[in-house]
Amino acid sequence: xxxxxxxxxxxxxxxxxxxxxxxxxxxxxxxxxxxxxxxxxxxxxxxxxxxxxxxxxxxxxxxxxxxxxxxxxxxxxxxxxxxxxxxxxxxxxxxxxxxxxxxxxxxxxxxxxxxxxxxxxxxxxxxxxxxxxxxxxxxxxxxxxxxxxxxxxxxxxxxxxxxxxxxxxxxxxxxxxxxxxxxxxxxxxxxxxxxxxxxxxxxxxxxxxxxxxxxxxxxxxxxxxxxxxxxxxxxxxxxxxxxxxxxxxxxxxxxxxxxxxxxxxxxxxxxxxxxxxxxxxxxxxxxxxxxxxxxxxxxxxxxxxxxxxxxxxxxxxxxxxxxxxxxxxxxx
Ligand SMILES: Nc1ncnc2c1ncn2[C@@H]1O[C@H](COP(=O)(O)OP(=O)(O)OP(=O)(O)O)[C@@H](O)[C@H]1O
Ligand SMILES: [Mg+2]
Numbered sequence: 001x002x003x004x005x006x007x008x009x010x011x012x013x014x015x016x017x018x019x020x021x022x023x024x025x026x027x028x029x030x031x032x033x034x035x036x037x038x039x040x041x042x043x044x045x046x047x048x049x050x051x052x053x054x055x056x057x058x059x060x061x062x063x064x065x066x067x068x069x070x071x072x073x074x075x076x077x078x079x080x081x082x083x084x085x086x087x088x089x090x091x092x093x094x095x096x097x098x099x100x101x102x103x104x105x106x107x108x109x110x111x112x113x114x115x116x117x118x119x120x121x122x123x124x125x126x127x128x129x130x131x132x133x134x135x136x137x138x139x140x141x142x143x144x145x146x147x148x149x150x151x152x153x154x155x156x157x158x159x160x161x162x163x164x165x166x167x168x169x170x171x172x173x174x175x176x177x178x179x180x181x182x183x184x185x186x187x188x189x190x191x192x193x194x195x196x197x198x199x200x201x202x203x204x205x206x207x208x209x210x211x212x213x214x215x216x217x218x219x220x221x222x223x224x225x226x227x228x229x230x231x232x233x234x235x236x237x238x239x240x241x242x243x244x245x246x247x248x249x250x251x252x253x254x255x256x257x258x259x260x261x262x263x264x265x266x267x268x269x270x271x272x273x274x275x276x277x278x279x280x281x282x283x284x285x286x287x288x289x290x291x292x293x294x295x296x297x298x299x300x301x302x303x304x305x306x307x308x309x310x311x312x313x314x315x316x317x318x319x320x321x322x323x324x325x326x327x328x329x330x331x332x
Pocket of ligand 2: 044
């Protein structure tokens with residue numbers, strides 16, 4: 001089961017292989033883990049891998065989104081409450097920490113906990129004991145804690161929104177999920193797997209789809225602020241919306257092109273626009289040539305341009321060699 005779960009963590013770049021090795025090692029030791037990383041980098045997936053590769057795999061993995069809990073209820077959700085502890089507490093409840101007994105409690109968005117809840121969590125981390133809200137009995141439980149946050153916790157400590165002592169308690173074993181843009185060829189590897197999943201899911205309803213090389217190149221250029229989640233959604237969207245069997249969307253890579261143009265040209269709008277248009281033209285001509293198998297006349301017709309204007313563009317972007325080479329191999 002452990003290996004199957006680890007296999008969910010796709011990516012064979014050296015950067016990600018390092019993360020996977022860390023996860024395997026961390027899983028063996030029964031310590032608190034703090035997972036950092038931008039949104040969509042796989043923090044929750046990583047937490048699950050740690051749990052299912054650990055000796056606790058047969059016990060529960062309980063995820064808690066701290067940001068989604070009402071502030072007044074956080075403590076009773078986590079630690080449970082006794083009957084009558086507050087107005088709505090008609091019955092006692094054991095709380096999530098108790099539910100996770102023997103297993104792992106995953107505190108997602110841990111930075112959103114109030115200072116009061118942080119204090120209670122710190123007490124629990126220090127000696128493994130807690131009290132239900134409204135209760136007097138000290139309880140003990142055997143739970144491994146994994147916390148995650150995409151906030152800069154050090155900064156929150158500086159602004160006194162997060163307790164320094166809690167941060168140190170959580171950081172026994174830090175694990176950082178790298179952003180997709182720093183994972184080299186992983187973006188292409190993941191894109192292919194996501195597409196293959198869709199091909200299998202919709203097998204029979206729609207013809208198999210594949211990527212145009214231009215799109216793959218674009219995926220590598222783009223910076224993916226939403227990381228793996230953004231990539232997954234992008235592929236899904238293109239798969240479902242594109243009628244063509246060869247996916248060749250211009251976004252999101254061209255959004256990035258526009259940003260790059262601004263950055264590298266020093267921000268001048270005219271220059272940035274010229275660069276973006278030039279890049280668009282190059283890709284457009286390239287795409288038409290590909291579709292016309294290098295035949296300039298046919299490519300020009302497909303582009304709705306006369307041959308001489310299109311031919312100028314072919315030369316402007318140094319695509320003439322390719323056009324000729326492909327024509328040589330495919331005949332007139
Ligand atoms: N290495 C990976 N291989 C395959 N899928 C991944 C990988 N990393 C993330 N995903 C997928 O991307 C999506 C986001 O992952 P996850 O929810 O773990 O991110 P997160 O870091 O917790 O994001 P957030 O900070 O927004 O909560 C999920 O659908 C997950 O399955
Ligand atoms: Mg998450």
